[in-house]
Amino acid sequence: METQNTHSSWFTEHATDIGTAFSLATSTLLHQEKTAYQNIEIYKTKTFGNLMVLDGFIMLTTRDNFLYHEMMSHPALFSHAHPKHIAIVGGGDCGTLQQVAQHNWVEKITQIEIDEHVTRLSEQYFPELCTSNNDPRVKFVFSDGIDWMRHAAKNSIDIIIVDSTDPIGPAEGLFQKQFYQHCWSALSENGLVIQQSESPLAHWESITKPMHNEMQAAGFNQTKTLFFPQPVYPTGWWSATMAAKNDIHLIRDSDAKQLTFDTKYYNYDIHLSAFAMPNFLKA
Amino acid sequence: METQNTHSSWFTEHATDIGTAFSLATSTLLHQEKTAYQNIEIYKTKTFGNLMVLDGFIMLTTRDNFLYHEMMSHPALFSHAHPKHIAIVGGGDCGTLQQVAQHNWVEKITQIEIDEHVTRLSEQYFPELCTSNNDPRVKFVFSDGIDWMRHAAKNSIDIIIVDSTDPIGPAEGLFQKQFYQHCWSALSENGLVIQQSESPLAHWESITKPMHNEMQAAGFNQTKTLFFPQPVYPTGWWSATMAAKNDIHLIRDSDAKQLTFDTKYYNYDIHLSAFAMPNFLKA
Numbered sequence: 001m002e003t004q005n006t007h008s009s010w011f012t013e014h015a016t017d018i019g020t021a022f023s024l025a026t027s028t029l030l031h032q033e034k035t036a037y038q039n040i041e042i043y044k045t046k047t048f049g050n051l052m053v054l055d056g057f058i059m060l061t062t063r064d065n066f067l068y069h070e071m072m073s074h075p076a077l078f079s080h081a082h083p084k085h086i087a088i089v090g091g092g093d094c095g096t097l098q099q100v101a102q103h104n105w106v107e108k109i110t111q112i113e114i115d116e117h118v119t120r121l122s123e124q125y126f127p128e129l130c131t132s133n134n135d136p137r138v139k140f141v142f143s144d145g146i147d148w149m150r151h152a153a154k155n156s157i158d159i160i161i162v163d164s165t166d167p168i169g170p171a172e173g174l175f176q177k178q179f180y181q182h183c184w185s186a187l188s189e190n191g192l193v194i195q196q197s198e199s200p201l202a203h204w205e206s207i208t209k210p211m212h213n214e215m216q217a218a219g220f221n222q223t224k225t226l227f228f229p230q231p232v233y234p235t236g237w238w239s240a241t242m243a244a245k246n247d248i249h250l251i252r253d254s255d256a257k258q259l260t261f262d263t264k265y266y267n268y269d270i271h272l273s274a275f276a277m278p279n280f281l282k283a
Numbered sequence: 284m285e286t287q288n289t290h291s292s293w294f295t296e297h298a299t300d301i302g303t304a305f306s307l308a309t310s311t312l313l314h315q316e317k318t319a320y321q322n323i324e325i326y327k328t329k330t331f332g333n334l335m336v337l338d339g340f341i342m343l344t345t346r347d348n349f350l351y352h353e354m355m356s357h358p359a360l361f362s363h364a365h366p367k368h369i370a371i372v373g374g375g376d377c378g379t380l381q382q383v384a385q386h387n388w389v390e391k392i393t394q395i396e397i398d399e400h401v402t403r404l405s406e407q408y409f410p411e412l413c414t415s416n417n418d419p420r421v422k423f424v425f426s427d428g429i430d431w432m433r434h435a436a437k438n439s440i441d442i443i444i445v446d447s448t449d450p451i452g453p454a455e456g457l458f459q460k461q462f463y464q465h466c467w468s469a470l471s472e473n474g475l476v477i478q479q480s481e482s483p484l485a486h487w488e489s490i491t492k493p494m495h496n497e498m499q500a501a502g503f504n505q506t507k508t509l510f511f512p513q514p515v516y517p518t519g520w521w522s523a524t525m526a527a528k529n530d531i532h533l534i535r536d537s538d539a540k541q542l543t544f545d546t547k548y549y550n551y552d553i554h555l556s557a558f559a560m561p562n563f564l565k566a
Contacts, residue, residue, distance in 0.1 A: 010304060019330030020514070021293060021306035047302030064484060066563075201347060201514055229512060229520035231303075231484055236519010237512035264563040273556030280349075280547040 011043055011051060013058050015234040018202045022232065024048055024061070030125060037115040037170065042125045048232070050125045052093065054118070054165060058232045062126065065095050068196070069129075070266040071228040072240055073099035075274065076159050076194040077106075078256040079248055083158040084108065087186070089145035089174065091163035092118030094130045100161070101132035102261040109138045110157075112149075114170065116142040146173045152186035160187065162195035167207060175211055180218030180243065190246050193220070197241040199234055200227055204281055208239060215243040222247045225281075226274035228265070294326055294334060296341050298517040301485045305515065307331055307344070313408060320398040320453065325408045331515070333408045335376065337401070337448060341515045345409065348378050351479070352412075353549040354511040355523055356382035358557065359442050359477040360389075361539040362531055366441040367391065370469070372428035372457065374446035375401030377413045383444070384415035385544040392421045393440075395432075397453065399425040429456045435469035443470065445478035450490060458494055463501030463526065473529050476503070480524040482517055483510055487564055491522060498526040505530045508564075509557035511548070 012023040025046040032041045041053040049062020060068070073096050077083055085108040086100050092113035100109055113119055119140065123130045132138060141148060145164075160183050167175040174195070183193050193215070197208045212223045220243035230238035242248050250256060250271055257268045295306040308329040315324045324336040332345020343351070356379050360366055368391045369383050375396035383392055396402055402423065406413045415421060424431060428447075443466050450458040457478070466476050476498070480491045495506045503526035513521035525531050533539060533554055540551045 012304075012306075014306075016308075019308040019328060021295075021304075021308075023295075023297075023304035023306070025299075025302040025304075045302060201512070227512075229484070229510075229518070231518040231520060235512070235514040237514060262562075265561045267559075267562050269559035270561060273559035276550075276552040276556035278548045278553060279545075279550050 011045070011053065013053075013056065013234075015202075018199075018234050020234060022058070022234065024051055024058075024232070026051065031121060033117065035115055035117045040117060040121060042121060052118075052121070052125070055169075057166065059165075060093055060095065060126070061232050062128070064231050065093075065129070066264040067228055067230050068233075068238065069095035069099050070263050071226065071274065072096050072161055072163055072194060072196060074256070074263065074266045075226055075240075075271055076161065076192050076242060077103050078250055078252045078271065079242070079244075080158055080190060080192055081251050085110070085157050086159045086161065087112065087152070087157045088161045088163055089149065090114075090165070090171070091161065093122040093126060094119060094133055095126070096161055096163045097138065098129055098132045101135050101138065104260065107137060109135070110141060111138065112141045112143060112145040114142070114144050144170075146179055149179060149182040149186060152182065154185055155188045157186050158188050158191055160191070160193045162193065164196065166198070175207065175214065177214040177217045180215050180220065184219045184245065187245060191244075192248070193243040194240050197225060197239045200225075200237055200239050200278065200281060201235045208241060211241050215241070219245075221245060224248045224275060225277075227276070228274055292329075294328075294336065296336075296339060296517075298485075301482075301517050303517060305341070305517065307334055307341075307515070309334065314404060316400065318398055318400045323400060323404060325404060335401075335404070335408070338452075340449065342448075343376055343378065343409070344515050345411070347514050348376075348412070349547040350511055350513050351521065352378035352382050353546050354509065354557065355379050355444055355446055355477060355479060357539070357546065357549045358509055358523075358554050359444065359475050359525060360386050361533055361535045361554065362525070362527075363442055363473060363475055364534050368393070368440050369442045369444065370395065370435070370440045371444045371446055372432065373397075373448070373454070374444065376405040376409060377402060377416055378409070379444055379446045380421065381412055381415045384418050384421065387543065390420060392418075393424060394421065395424045395426060395428040397425070397427050427453075429462055429465075432462060432465040432469060435465065437468055438471045440469050441471050441474055443474070443476045445476065447479065449481065458490065458497065460497040460500045463498050463503065467502045467528065470528060474527075475531070476526040477523050480508060480522045483508075483520055483522050483561065483564060484518045491524060494524050498524070502528075504528060507531045507558060508560075510559070511557055
């Protein structure tokens, strides 16, 4: 039963370094364009809603993006005593922004996405993720996040969420010490960074572990990785890594226990459980 | 970037009901045979070690089977005060059996696998999973597990592990009330069943939830599902469901904290975390 798949209605992402491929059954190519930064494709899939692809890599689908977006936001937001200003680097689809905006005590959300086309297409094809785009607390900056962070005012941000593509090409600098130093400087006293950190099975040694080292070298006192399922990403198992000026713990546990908004994946038990480290990653 | 993949060195499993496909880069077809029960294929993959496929469905790979096998065994074994006799229904690759055999206080392991060819091929192509096959505590029975359970002596088994294929074809009866009634009868006073229960994202309503109902209808007092990553199964996110005559909790927590054997995934924190229920499954 080897593949002889020439059926034109599958979108396939080959993860050649991992030796795997993942396909979604699609019915229509809704949009395709080459921007100054990347090739963007939007498909209608048969069972996962709409699909956004950047340079051949699956970014999100309607059906399962909640896993990633909830875990990129709520664990960090509830690990800070008074998160007032949140900066999102990347995150052009606005799914993370929407989760952050559910936290009423947040006063300001600045999103620095390099490619405005991603946001405009998300408004069109993922409108359910863009319901907070006109929230008066939200400020969109369409420019390079690395450069923006270099010039950010000191002590001006409480949480930085790095919701980027893989560390190849333009996003590579987002995984390096110099960027983390600028984050450290821009963060307030108890500030936190949370950043997507790839697959625990496939990228731990090559990406996630080096991230911990770079974050610590930049001055962060504690770093921790949390884990969650993400079916449309390679291996279906994903991670995010937090870095804290002080320490990382669920400081507002009563708020996490009694959520004032709806979530599909996140809750108090999921928060605590997400930090459980598999033995093979402790070695 | 639609698929035009006619490269002969990918094995692809199409999960047409879910609208996804998963592929592994392969280098050699090591073995293929049609037994009385199924079509068995063994491939050498480029990055996941060897791969066993039954009737077109991926069963296991060398690289990531530890996730499934550890989570099908240790959570149940540590949730029983004195597990002496363990029965494994299915489990022909012997990976679950090997994990069970690491528990020194287990006196007897009976494995009821319908297709002896699966076990013999596992001994050849997954020898690292078969290191306990000659353990004097292990008894192999190559016959139908549903029928075997119907005739099992009352109160003779402490834990039943149902390590089967999907609930279509011969394994369908393993997901039904009558089988669970026979399990209930064969189990000792504080007996437990643990059974693979498919993908939380794709099969919760169609398979996992009905399993809970069937288990409870068969007389089990408590049922709980635990979750774990399994990259080579559809959606990369899998589950196992436990049913207890009494209740389900980590009764031997000190043993789980101080493991006397090596694991790659399982540990005390992972055990507790695996039971965290995502919000969308609570609804």
